[in-house]
Amino acid sequence: MSVRTAGAPVTTEEGTAGAAPVRVALVGTRGFGAHHLVNLDRLVGEGLAELVGVVDVAEPPAELAAIHHPTLGGLLAALGEERRPEVVIIATPIDTHVPLALEALAAGSHVYLEKPPVPALTDLGMLAEAADAAHRTIQVGFQARGGAGIDELREIVRAATLGKVTAVRAYGAWVRDRAYYHRSRWAGRRRLDGRRVADGVATNPLAHSVHAALAIAGLRRIEDVAGVTTELRRAHDIEADDTTFLRVAPAGDGPPVLAALTTVAPDSSDPWVEVLAEKGRVRLWYTADRSERVDAAGTVTRSEYARTDLVQNLLAHVRDRSVALISPLEDSGAFSAVLEAIQSVPDPLPIEAGVTWEGEGEAAHPVVDDIEAVLLRSLDEGRPFSELDGDGAVPWARADAVSSWTPPSA
Known part of the structure; x- marks a missing residue:
C-alpha cells in the first residue's frame, strides 16, 4: 500500500492559493482503518488533507514507519503545538472510542469517530460536553x-x-x-x-x-x-x-x-x-x-x-464552519x-x-x-x-x- 502524506494546497478555479490541506492523524490502521488509509491517499492527492501521523499498537507498513506512533499521546507530543492534527480519525475497537476521542478533543482536534460512536448511552453526553468545551466537532462514521x-x-x-x-x-x-x-x-x-x-x-x-x-x-x-x-x-x-x-x-x-x-x-x-x-x-x-x-x-x-464522503465533509467543515456536518x-x-x-x-x-x-x-x-x-x-x-x-411459526421460537x-x- 502506497500512502501519500502531503499534497499540494487546494487552488481555486482562478489558480490563486486556496485553503491549506487539513492536518489529519489516523488512529487504527487495520480493519476499517485500512479503508481510511486508501481514502486519505485520495484526499492528500487532491490537496485536501495532509497525513501527519498514524497510531497503532502493531508495526505499520514500511511506508508509514516514519509517521507511526504506538499511542495518540506519543503522536501529539512528537508533533508539538504547531503540527498537531486538526482532525483525528478514530477507527479502533468500540470500547476505546471514548477515551481516544476525549484525548483528541483535549488536544484541540476535531474528531471523526467510527460507528458505533459510544458503547453506552451515558458516554454520549460526556463526549458532547467535551466537544462543546473544546469548541470542536465530532463526525460519526455512519457512511450510509x-x-x-x-x-x-x-x-x-x-x-x-x-x-x-x-x-x-x-x-x-x-x-x-x-x-x-x-x-x-x-x-x-x-x-x-x-x-x-x-x-x-x-x-x-x-x-x-x-x-x-x-x-x-x-x-x-x-x-x-x-x-x-x-x-x-x-x-x-x-x-x-x-x-x-x-x-x-x-x-x-x-x-x-x-x-x-x-x-x-x-x-x-x-x-x-x-x-x-x-x-x-x-x-x-x-x-x-x-x-x-x-x-x-x-x-x-x-x-x-x-x-x-464523510471525512471530506468534515475537512470542509473544519475550513469553513458554515459547511454543515452530515453525521454529527x-x-x-x-x-x-x-x-x-x-x-x-x-x-x-x-x-x-x-x-x-x-x-x-x-x-x-x-x-x-x-x-x-x-x-x-x-x-x-x-x-x-x-x-x-x-x-x-419459526421452529426456534422462544418467548423469553x-x-x-x-x-x-x-
Missing part, C-alpha cells in the same frame, strides 16, 4: 448517511408526500464466517475485560441500516425514543447477537422503526431501508445508492443518488438509545433448530433455515421472530427471547 437517498426518504416522511407513513423498515441479510468473528478479541462480544463492546449485528456490521432508518423516521435524539422491543438471537458461537429484531417506538406521533437483521443468511444481499405509507412505498438500497418508489397506482420510479454526534442519540437497549436486555439466546453449517474451517458459516423469509415476515407483521405464529426497554428519562 452520506448518500442523498436518505435525505429524500426523510423528506417523504416529514412532508407526508405519500400520505401518512405507517412504518420505516430496515432489512439486512449478510453472511459472516468464523474468520469474521475470530478477527480480534472483541469480535462478536458484548463485553470484554469488564467493558462493553457491543459487537452485535445491529450495532456494528448492519448498524448503518438501523441508523439510516432512525434518521429517515426523524429520530435523532435520545428523547425521540419512547421504547425499544428486541429479540436478540445467535447461531454463531459468539456472545453477541447475529440475528436481531428491533421495534423502536417514537416519543412523538411519527412512524415506528422496524429492523430485521442477520449475518447467518445463505448469501449476502444489498441491505435496504423502506418507507411504508398510505399511498405507496419507497425502498432505498443504501449501499448501492439506488431506490424504487411505488405509488398508489402501481407506478414505479427508480432513482440513483450521489454520495458525499448529536444525530446519534436515537441510535445510542437503541444500542443501550440491546446492551441492557438479557444476552442473546441461541438458535437451536434449523441451523446448517456450510464451508470448512475458518470459512465455515451457519445458515438458518428460511431466515430471509422470517426476517421479511417480522417486518410485515411488526412483531419479533418468536411472536410469529400459525403456519409461519423478547425484551422491552425504556429510556431512563421516559
Whole structure:
C-alpha cells in the first residue's frame, strides 16, 4: 500500500492559493482503518488533507514507519503545538472510542469517530460536553448517511408526500464466517475485560441500516425514543447477537422503526431501508445508492443518488464552519438509545433448530433455515421472530427471547 502524506494546497478555479490541506492523524490502521488509509491517499492527492501521523499498537507498513506512533499521546507530543492534527480519525475497537476521542478533543482536534460512536448511552453526553468545551466537532462514521437517498426518504416522511407513513423498515441479510468473528478479541462480544463492546449485528456490521432508518423516521435524539422491543438471537458461537429484531417506538406521533437483521443468511444481499405509507412505498438500497418508489397506482420510479464522503465533509467543515456536518454526534442519540437497549436486555439466546453449517474451517458459516423469509415476515407483521405464529411459526421460537426497554428519562 502506497500512502501519500502531503499534497499540494487546494487552488481555486482562478489558480490563486486556496485553503491549506487539513492536518489529519489516523488512529487504527487495520480493519476499517485500512479503508481510511486508501481514502486519505485520495484526499492528500487532491490537496485536501495532509497525513501527519498514524497510531497503532502493531508495526505499520514500511511506508508509514516514519509517521507511526504506538499511542495518540506519543503522536501529539512528537508533533508539538504547531503540527498537531486538526482532525483525528478514530477507527479502533468500540470500547476505546471514548477515551481516544476525549484525548483528541483535549488536544484541540476535531474528531471523526467510527460507528458505533459510544458503547453506552451515558458516554454520549460526556463526549458532547467535551466537544462543546473544546469548541470542536465530532463526525460519526455512519457512511450510509452520506448518500442523498436518505435525505429524500426523510423528506417523504416529514412532508407526508405519500400520505401518512405507517412504518420505516430496515432489512439486512449478510453472511459472516468464523474468520469474521475470530478477527480480534472483541469480535462478536458484548463485553470484554469488564467493558462493553457491543459487537452485535445491529450495532456494528448492519448498524448503518438501523441508523439510516432512525434518521429517515426523524429520530435523532435520545428523547425521540419512547421504547425499544428486541429479540436478540445467535447461531454463531459468539456472545453477541447475529440475528436481531428491533421495534423502536417514537416519543412523538411519527412512524415506528422496524429492523430485521442477520449475518447467518445463505448469501449476502444489498441491505435496504423502506418507507411504508398510505399511498405507496419507497425502498432505498443504501449501499448501492439506488431506490424504487411505488405509488398508489402501481407506478414505479427508480432513482440513483450521489454520495458525499464523510471525512471530506468534515475537512470542509473544519475550513469553513458554515459547511454543515452530515453525521454529527448529536444525530446519534436515537441510535445510542437503541444500542443501550440491546446492551441492557438479557444476552442473546441461541438458535437451536434449523441451523446448517456450510464451508470448512475458518470459512465455515451457519445458515438458518428460511431466515430471509422470517426476517421479511417480522417486518410485515411488526412483531419479533418468536411472536410469529400459525403456519409461519419459526421452529426456534422462544418467548423469553423478547425484551422491552425504556429510556431512563421516559
